[in-house]
Amino acid sequence: MRVAASKLESFCVTALRHIGLSDPDARTTADVLVTTDTWGVFTHGTKNLGGYIRRLRSGGMRVKAAPRIVKEGPAWALVDADSAIGMVGSTFAMRVALAKAKSAGIGYVGVRNSCHFGAAGYYASMAAAEGLIGIAMANDVPGMTVPGARGPVLGTNPLAYAVPTGTAHPILLDMATSAVAGGKVFAAAALGKPIPAGWIVDAQGRPSTDPKIYPRAASMLPMAGHKGYGIALLIETLSAMLTGASIAGHVLSWSFDDTSKATGHGAAFLVLDVNAFMPRDEFEGRVQQTIAEIRSAPKADGVERIYLPGEMEWERREMALREGIDLPEDVVQRLQPVAEEMGVELAQALA
Amino acid sequence: MRVAASKLESFCVTALRHIGLSDPDARTTADVLVTTDTWGVFTHGTKNLGGYIRRLRSGGMRVKAAPRIVKEGPAWALVDADSAIGMVGSTFAMRVALAKAKSAGIGYVGVRNSCHFGAAGYYASMAAAEGLIGIAMANDVPGMTVPGARGPVLGTNPLAYAVPTGTAHPILLDMATSAVAGGKVFAAAALGKPIPAGWIVDAQGRPSTDPKIYPRAASMLPMAGHKGYGIALLIETLSAMLTGASIAGHVLSWSFDDTSKATGHGAAFLVLDVNAFMPRDEFEGRVQQTIAEIRSAPKADGVERIYLPGEMEWERREMALREGIDLPEDVVQRLQPVAEEMGVELAQALA
Numbered sequence: 001m002r003v004a005a006s007k008l009e010s011f012c013v014t015a016l017r018h019i020g021l022s023d024p025d026a027r028t029t030a031d032v033l034v035t036t037d038t039w040g041v042f043t044h045g046t047k048n049l050g051g052y053i054r055r056l057r058s059g060g061m062r063v064k065a066a067p068r069i070v071k072e073g074p075a076w077a078l079v080d081a082d083s084a085i086g087m088v089g090s091t092f093a094m095r096v097a098l099a100k101a102k103s104a105g106i107g108y109v110g111v112r113n114s115c116h117f118g119a120a121g122y123y124a125s126m127a128a129a130e131g132l133i134g135i136a137m138a139n140d141v142p143g144m145t146v147p148g149a150r151g152p153v154l155g156t157n158p159l160a161y162a163v164p165t166g167t168a169h170p171i172l173l174d175m176a177t178s179a180v181a182g183g184k185v186f187a188a189a190a191l192g193k194p195i196p197a198g199w200i201v202d203a204q205g206r207p208s209t210d211p212k213i214y215p216r217a218a219s220m221l222p223m224a225g226h227k228g229y230g231i232a233l234l235i236e237t238l239s240a241m242l243t244g245a246s247i248a249g250h251v252l253s254w255s256f257d258d259t260s261k262a263t264g265h266g267a268a269f270l271v272l273d274v275n276a277f278m279p280r281d282e283f284e285g286r287v288q289q290t291i292a293e294i295r296s297a298p299k300a301d302g303v304e305r306i307y308l309p310g311e312m313e314w315e316r317r318e319m320a321l322r323e324g325i326d327l328p329e330d331v332v333q334r335l336q337p338v339a340e341e342m343g344v345e346l347a348q349a350l351a
Numbered sequence: 352m353r354v355a356a357s358k359l360e361s362f363c364v365t366a367l368r369h370i371g372l373s374d375p376d377a378r379t380t381a382d383v384l385v386t387t388d389t390w391g392v393f394t395h396g397t398k399n400l401g402g403y404i405r406r407l408r409s410g411g412m413r414v415k416a417a418p419r420i421v422k423e424g425p426a427w428a429l430v431d432a433d434s435a436i437g438m439v440g441s442t443f444a445m446r447v448a449l450a451k452a453k454s455a456g457i458g459y460v461g462v463r464n465s466c467h468f469g470a471a472g473y474y475a476s477m478a479a480a481e482g483l484i485g486i487a488m489a490n491d492v493p494g495m496t497v498p499g500a501r502g503p504v505l506g507t508n509p510l511a512y513a514v515p516t517g518t519a520h521p522i523l524l525d526m527a528t529s530a531v532a533g534g535k536v537f538a539a540a541a542l543g544k545p546i547p548a549g550w551i552v553d554a555q556g557r558p559s560t561d562p563k564i565y566p567r568a569a570s571m572l573p574m575a576g577h578k579g580y581g582i583a584l585l586i587e588t589l590s591a592m593l594t595g596a597s598i599a600g601h602v603l604s605w606s607f608d609d610t611s612k613a614t615g616h617g618a619a620f621l622v623l624d625v626n627a628f629m630p631r632d633e634f635e636g637r638v639q640q641t642i643a644e645i646r647s648a649p650k651a652d653g654v655e656r657i658y659l660p661g662e663m664e665w666e667r668r669e670m671a672l673r674e675g676i677d678l679p680e681d682v683v684q685r686l687q688p689v690a691e692e693m694g695v696e697l698a699q700a701l702a
Contacts, residue, residue, distance in 0.1 A: 071627075071628070073455060073456040073457075073627060074425055074426065074455060075425065075426035075427075075455050075456060075457050076426075076455075076456045076457050076623075076627060076628075078628055104424060104425060104426050104427075104455075105424040105426060105427045105459075106424075106426050106427050106457060106459050108456075108457050108623065110628060133588065133589075133593070135585075146645065146648070146657065147657070147658070148650055148651060148654045148656065148657040148658065149645075149648040149649060149650060149651060149654075149657050150649055150650060150651040150652075151648060151649050153645055153648045153657075154645075161581075161585050161588075163585075163588050163592075171584065171588075173578075173581035173582070173584070173585065175577075175578045175581065179575070204652070205651040205652065223574070223575035223578055224530070224574035224575045224578075224579065226526075226660070227524075227526045227574055227575075228575065229660070230512075230524035230526060230660040231524070233522065233524070233659075233660060234486075234512050234514075234524065236641070237484065237512075237514050237522075237638075238484075238623070241514075241634065241637045241638055241641065242484070242623065242625065242628050242629070242634065243628065244628075244629060247637065247640075247641050248641060248644065248645075249644060272427075272459065272589070272593065274593065276422075276424060276427060277422070277427075277429055277461060277593050277594065277595075278593075278595060283592065283593065286592045286598065287588075287592055289598075290587070290592065290598050290599060293599065293600060294497065294500075294504055294505075294599075297497070297500040297502060297504045298500065298501055298502050299499060299500060299501060300499060300500060300501040300556040301501075301555070301556065303499045303500075305499065306497065306498070306499040306500050306504075307498070307499065308584075309577070309580070309581040309584060
């Protein structure tokens with residue numbers, strides 16, 4: 001189904017307002033989810049709206065949450081997100097990190113009582129949009145095994161960063177520390193397709209290509225073995241051990257566990273103000289020259305372009321804003337019950 | 352050859368003093384290199400002493416360098432390492448980051464005019480030894496290709512972190528963003544052994560198991576494809592684009608390029624003071640509990656232990672300090688000419 005981004009955003013705002021979210025919080029959340037869809041990252045966008053609403057209804061995420069700074073210094077802060085929907089607590093925290101970085105050169109904000117925050121790249125790109133370097137990360141319920149284990153031990157803890165380039169499109173990486181994001185396994189399961197070997201292992205630790213056994217009887221593999229394990233543990237340290245958030249197996253799944261309980265996620269945001277180090281123009285010139293050099297590197301046989309991290313996502317977004325978002329069938333199916341609960345026809349609401 | 356760490360360290364100090372390094376700088380460098388050998392990371396330890404000395408003699412690294420802060424705020428600094436040997440500039444910068452973090456909660460230090468700094472984990476562990484969280488990274492001469500390219504585009508830019516645990520042994524990850532560190536390919540070449548597929552591609556971008564073609568006619572593959580590419584580019588951003596250091600293809604190789612020229616490496620160090628967020632005891636308790644939970648996770652068939660990042664290295668170090676370092680033959684061969692230049696017998700000097 002092809003829908004205008006603005007229509008999809010209005011639909012999200014209406015659905016979130018319907019269950020009691022304030023107008024600013026509904027708009028913030030809708031912007032995160034729809035921006036993610038415009039990037040083509042459908043596993044982390046409006047597909048999850050219904051699940052978030054279920055949790056907001058049951059109290060596991062608080063409709064009237066008020067994220068706040070509980071402790072701070074000139075260049076850091078600890079935020080209690082008050083079990084707000086993840087997008088509300090995370091944008092609040094990233095704004096604090098941005099303000100700190102603008103006044104102190106660097107800003108680190110750790111968050112506790114957060115929830116699943118969707119695409120980490122959204123928060124990183126908030127910094128780049130203002131000419132600063134942004135990094136975002138979060139822990140999650142264990143879905144990934146580690147070398148030597150056979151069951152889930154750590155979350156597929158995401159890491160994202162964005163670097164301003166002087167254009168509308170920052171360098172943007174948004175990755176899970178697992179071989180792939182869990183959402184890609186769910187998407188394959190929903191489409192009834194097998195997955196490549198190397199993505200998951202079954203409950204005995206054997207490789208499997210059946211996405212349906214995840215997460216009930218399977219774990220993701222970390223990217224690059226011990227390296228993905230190590231980076232996931234660094235993210236667990238910065239977003240949870242250091243913030244007072246729930247750690248690893250103590251985090252609840254936002255989609256599978258008791259929807260009346262807070263998930264206890266943690267998150268962390270780091271911002272560096274380029275201007276502290278050199279004039280912004282000079283920095284962006286250095287970035288542009290590096291981009292040009294990477295693009296003009298000798299190409300492998302059959303390759304026409306070398307992409308910068310995020311470049312495909314920005315091009316998809318431009319097309320989505322111009323021609324509409326081509327929502328995959330599994331996303332449409334998940335939005336259907338959200339529309340039904342409001343007593344509206346989805347196709348009509350998005351037309 | 353089995354040697355006492357203290358003997359190896361004295362040998363390094365003498366050799367570095369011999370070419371004019373000050374006593375403190377010689378001791379600093381020797382401690383980095385020998386600590387690295389005790390971890391069993393022989394690719395980054397005293398094996399490179401001869402190469403560093405060659406560069407110091409020719410002026411590409413400055414014997415009488417004086418690293419200094421050129422710009423700073425309460426929580427960040429920009430350091431010009433004055434083309435010192437990498438270990439001297441990097442320990443200076445990490446000490447600045449530590450001091451900033453202790454007073455401001457967080458400290459970021461970027462470095463320009465650095466050189467190959469050896470094992471990134473050494474600097475990260477400096478922070479953990481004082482109860483703080485440390486992160487270290489650096490760029491390097493391109494030796495790694497990126498998706499779509501067929502030749503080297505970025506360095507195998509290393510990343511390390513250390514988290515204090517309340518014991519003598521922090522969690523410690525030290526990794527290259529390539530599938531493996533370049534030093535492992537050199538080590539295989541020196542031993543005349545083939546390498547596994549997936550480590551390097553040849554000049555046409557085809558997989559190869561011949562370590563001898565690297566780096567002349569081969570490139571490393573990034574770990575986990577686009578993820579390793581993206582993380583290497585983040586490291587390039589923080590250690591070079593933001594610091595004024597040479598970027599990617601503009602960095603000179605410390606071992607292959609004209610030894611009379613500065614390499615222009617960049618580096619970056621980030622420290623977080625746990626005490627700003629919660630009492631150190633509480634933090635270390637959270638870390639200890641997480642470690643216990645990871646260790647007690649159900650194990651894969653045939654596995655007896657699940658290791659924490661760095662645990663193998665700390666156990667190797669304990670054994671090396673107790674029983675001596677078991678120096679591989681290729682390291683001994685590289686130390687031989689260093690001894691000869693000083694007119695001493697290596698075996699005797701290390702006895």
